[in-house]
Amino acid sequence: MSKSKSQQIAEKTIFAAFKILKEAGGEMRGRDVVDKIRATVTFDEYESHRFERTGYIRWESIMHFYTIDCMKAGFLRKNKGIWILTDEGEKAIKLGAEKLLTTATKLYREWDGKRKKETIEGDIENFTEDDSDQVQQSLLNQYEDEAFNGIRKFIVSKNPYEFQDLVAGLLKAMGYHISDVAQRGPDGGIDIIAYTDPLGTRQPRIIVQVKHRPNDSVSSDEVQKLAGTLKRNTDVGIFVTSGSFSKPAVKEARESREHIELIDFNRFTTLWQEYYPKMDDEQKNLLPLHPIYFLGSND
Incomplete structure (x- = not known):
């Protein structure tokens, strides 16, 4: 046939x-x-x-x-x-x-x-x-x-500082309190500092590194550098990239003595969608979404 x-x-x-x-x-x-x-x-x-x-x-x-x-x-x-x-x-x-x-x-x-x-x-x-x-x-x-x-x-299309603002907006929507967002110039490997309470009196302190490199993978060395910025025993590191993480970088974060969370482009967009309903208008305007529902299946 x-x-x-x-x-x-x-x-x-x-x-x-x-x-x-x-x-x-x-x-x-x-x-x-x-x-x-x-x-x-x-x-x-x-x-x-x-x-x-x-x-x-x-x-x-x-x-x-x-x-x-x-x-x-x-x-x-x-x-x-x-x-x-x-x-x-x-x-x-x-x-x-x-x-x-x-x-x-x-x-x-x-x-x-x-x-x-x-x-x-x-x-x-x-x-x-x-x-x-x-x-x-x-x-x-x-x-x-x-x-x-x-x-x-x-x-x-965003520049690195605009992407950094996106990350800060997401953290706010997730209930974290932003203590500091790095301005232009050397940041010592720390782009955002956040806490779980408004005054930063409760642990942990959250150290955030942001890389806007959509076409690149973050290396294990860069994850190690983030770990080096965690000076307190209770510090938690979050590495956010608009790209991806190399397999050695994922392994480095998993095996690190310090607690390091990795957020790549896919995880970032998933979290943005999840917390979008909790955002105020200013936060939503950083990355506006319009949800549409289609009939799905149980497969």
Whole structure:
């Protein structure tokens, strides 16, 4: 039986995404994966067609649709806009583009317990009723990716002192009392000092280091330097970055004698969303959000 155009598109885009993730060390922002596919894979006019109703590109929509198969097959995970290639997914690359996709689809069918069509003709807007849940999930994934990309672009556009203000605003919303926020110039490794009471008479004293480097990973040496600023036995260190932490940095924080919490971009945005309802208007305006609720599932 001949392959549908959708399957052909899915095979080459899913396979390309897996290879890109592997080359990146196993994880990457979904938007960056899509951008890299766009730059390295050739698409014809049909594949590049933009749907009028959703505004999405055909090949992107089809790829997102089939990532659901890959996720249910255990080949791929998604978390806050980050795509993560599992060990099983890395092994599946050896199957080649065609068999990788058919294996993922077969495993998805077993998980779903429903009969899915062998081939899917047309575009993502014309899938069968049996596929409606998967279409909905793929669209929600795209909306979620776009939402996180919007938040990320907003934060990236800030200068280091504006990002520092964002961190201070979050800590205030979490119930901490800000004693000091570093001004321009050398800060000795301390950007924010906070307490759990207004006068700072109760322990612990919270020492915060803030790094606005959205495209970089914080090193273990930088975590060690934060630990060196904790002069009191009861001090707690918090390292906040708009980027990520290297694996050695995470290990350093975990094994440090001092209590050090790490907050990367994903954790920061999660905390901002969680405490957003408790913020005053001034705090909200630092990173304004607009919640929208979609019908979900129990999967």
